[in-house]
Amino acid sequence: xxxxxxxxxxxxxxxxxxxxxxxxxxxxxxxxxxxxxxxxxxxxxxxxxxxxxxxxxxxxxxxxxxxxxxxxxxxxxxxxxxxxxxxxxxxxxxxxxxxxxxxxxxxxxxxxxxxxxxxxxxxxxxxxxxxxxxxxxxxxxxxxxxxxxxxxxxxxxxxxxxxxxxxxxxxxxxxxxxxxxxxxxxxxxxxxxxxxxxxxxxxxxxxxxxxxxxxxxxxxxxxxxxxxxxxxxxxxxxxxxxxxxxxxxxxxxxxxxxxxxxxxxxxxxxxxxxxxxxxxxxxxxxxxxxxxxxxxxxxxxxxxxxxxxxxxxxxxxxxxxxxxxxxxxxxxxxxxxxxxxxxxxxxxxxxxxxxxxxxxxxxxxxxxx
Amino acid sequence: xxxxxxxxxxxxxxxxxxxxxxxxxxxxxxxxxxxxxxxxxxxxxxxxxxxxxxxxxxxxxxxxxxxxxxxxxxxxxxxxxxxxxxxxxxxxxxxxxxxxx
Numbered sequence: 054x055x056x057x058x059x060x061x062x063x064x065x066x067x068x069x070x071x072x073x074x075x076x077x078x079x080x081x082x083x084x085x086x087x088x089x090x091x092x093x094x095x096x097x098x099x100x101x102x103x104x105x106x107x108x109x110x111x112x113x114x115x116x117x118x119x120x121x122x123x124x125x126x127x128x129x130x131x132x133x134x135x136x137x138x139x140x141x142x143x144x145x146x147x148x149x150x151x152x153x154x155x156x157x158x159x160x161x162x163x164x165x166x167x168x169x170x171x172x173x174x175x176x177x178x179x180x181x182x183x184x185x186x187x188x189x190x191x192x193x194x195x196x197x198x199x200x201x202x203x204x205x206x207x208x209x210x211x212x213x214x215x216x217x218x219x220x221x222x223x224x225x226x227x228x229x230x231x232x233x234x235x236x237x238x239x240x241x242x243x244x245x246x247x248x249x250x251x252x253x254x255x256x257x258x259x260x261x262x263x264x265x266x267x268x269x270x271x272x273x274x275x276x277x278x279x280x281x282x283x284x285x286x287x288x289x290x291x292x293x294x295x296x297x298x299x300x301x302x303x304x305x306x307x308x309x310x311x312x313x314x315x316x317x318x319x320x321x322x323x324x325x326x327x328x329x330x331x332x333x334x335x336x337x338x339x340x341x342x343x344x345x346x347x348x349x350x351x352x353x354x355x356x357x358x359x360x361x362x363x364x365x366x367x368x369x370x371x372x373x374x375x376x377x378x379x380x381x382x383x384x385x386x387x388x389x390x391x392x393x394x395x396x397x398x399x400x401x402x403x404x405x406x407x408x409x410x411x412x413x414x415x416x417x418x419x420x421x422x
Numbered sequence: 423x424x425x426x427x428x429x430x431x432x433x434x435x436x437x438x439x440x441x442x443x444x445x446x447x448x449x450x451x452x453x454x455x456x457x458x459x460x461x462x463x464x465x466x467x468x469x470x471x472x473x474x475x476x477x478x479x480x481x482x483x484x485x486x487x488x489x490x491x492x493x494x495x496x497x498x499x500x501x502x503x504x505x506x507x508x509x510x511x512x513x514x515x516x517x518x519x520x521x522x523x
Contacts, residue, residue, distance in 0.1 A: 138454040143437045145454070184436045186481065196440050196516075197447045200477045205518045212510075219512030224437055224481035272513030278484045344511040347485040379508070381485050 128155045134178070143185070147230065149178030157240065158321045159298055170321050176234030188222035195221060219273070226270035236260045238293060243301065243322035256327055262288035268417065278342040278381055282417045286334040296323035333359045338417045340374075342381040350374035350384055352415065364398035374415060387412045424465040425496045425523070427474065431459035432489040435480045435515075442477040444469055468494075468523065477518040480509070488515035496523060 130153040137146040158170040186192065195218060203210050242254045266284030304317045337355045352372035359365055372389030376382075391408045394401050431438060431452060438452045438459055443466065452459040468474055480488045486509050493502045501523065507515040 136454060141450060141453075143450075184481070186437060186439055189439055192479070193440055193449060196479045197442065200442060200479075200516070200518060201445070203518065205520060211516050211518060215510045215514050215516055216512075218479070218514050218516075219510060223512045223514070226436060272481075272484050272509070273511055276511070342484075344484060379485055379487050382483055 128153055144183040147178060147180035147182055151176050170240050172236065172238055174234060174236040176232055178230060178232045180228060180230035182228040184224055184226045186222060186224050191221050192218050223272055228268040230266055232264035234262050238291060241320065241322045242327050243299060243324045245324065253322060258291060258329060260289050260291060262286050276344050280340045280417055282338045284336045289329065289331055291329045292327065296325040296327060298323055330360060340415060340417050347381045348376055348378065350376060350381065352387065352389065366399065367395050368393050369395050384415050387415065423468050425468050425494050427463045427466045428493040429461050430491040431480060433457040434486050435459060435482045435488055437481045438478060440479040444475055473520045473522045475520045480515045481513050482509040482515060484509050484511050484513055488517065490517045492521050494521055494523065
């Protein structure tokens with residue numbers, strides 16, 4: 054099993070040479086229609102009348118399961134997101150189901166002894182998304198009135214009409230969501246100063262979080278294509294990332310009078326005090342892409358973490374993301390700088406106050422893909 | 423002459439407030455399903471010039487591409503055309519094209 058996971062990781066790394074994730078298309082959203090208001094003409098287009106039976110009008114099969122592989126996070130995610138359009142409106146109900154497997158230990162220790170410390174996570178997403186167009190009637194009238202007089206090859210005049218309509222009004226998106234998740238943690242906690250028999254403690258914990266949030270999108274606020282988000286997350290979490298990873302070698306010796314046999318096995322362990330705690334996160338985020346530089350995105354985040362009887366931890370993050378052409382809100386990679394504990398409540402060491410991360414996905418943007 | 427017409431618009435489009443076919447305009451007529459917008463008109467009257475004029479106003483994320491596929495069927499013959507436009511800085515894309523029968 055461990056070998057299989059290792060081979061998977063190698064394959065994933067090879068894929069990564071060409072792409073950040075295996076799935077980067079816009080089509081990762083699939084949909085179902087609500088109720089029985091299915092457009093019969095769709096079917097009549099595909100079939101002749103004689104072939105149609107009543108059952109043809111009832112089934113729409115959702116599709117496009119997406120598989121994301123992030124080698125940096127050593128994570129394989131299977132995602133499916135359904136958009137249910139509410140009859141003849143720009144309102145959608147959202148249902149998403151995700152599952153992922155994660156490798157927690159360092160690449161170096163995997164390469165050295167093929168020993169994988171794994172974890173799993175799963176989450177459910179329920180949401181309501183809607184789009185509004187300001188001055189929709191004016192835009193409708195202006196478009197209908199002018200487009201008929203324009204020749205299809207007159208690109209300049211079409212461009213001008215686009216600007217004129219933009220001045221009349223623009224679209225904006227709103228998204229409310231609730232996102233419960235569960236994560237499994239399984240590893241060996243190592244206490245070198247304990248008695249020999251109690252040096253290794255197997256930990257097996259289930260962690261959870263309930264993420265409730267709102268996002269707003271506008272294509273143009275002072276020239277910026279903008280996504281703003283606020284979320285509140287009560288959670289049961291741990292300090293696994295603060296533990297120190299070791300590779301432990303165990304040797305067994307068997308001997309008779311002539312031959313001595315030594316066998317050794319390697320295992321990955323973590324030292325440090327492992328703690329779980331109840332916390333609440335309040336997170337404000339924004340992602341901005343300027344019209345003049347569509348391949349660069351600016352990320353700003355302000356996260357407050359509350360814990361009972363403990364002072365608030367405030368983290369400010371800023372990041373620069375790089376995206377492919379025509380994909381401004383779906384960046385490939387970004388560099389994020391975190392300033393931890395900006396209020397100096399915890400007297401953190403200087404090396405913990407500041408961190409730079411290379412990130413492969415933008416969570417806030419994914420909702421408007 | 424009448425023909426069956428199907429419109430499909432890429433799923434990255436967020437709203438399609440207006441669709442114009444020949445001289446008729448339709449408000450919010452497209453439906454979102456299976457990851458894309460679609461609408462089929464059966465027995466749609468085509469002008470005597472034997473081509474279908476179509477225009478769509480679409481809203482989406484600036485600099486993404488809006489792709490419209492129009493398919494027309496007369497009798498057993500089917501013809502298709504794909505037109506694209508890039509969403510402008512204020513999120514609008516305009517598709518205006520024609521499909522000859």
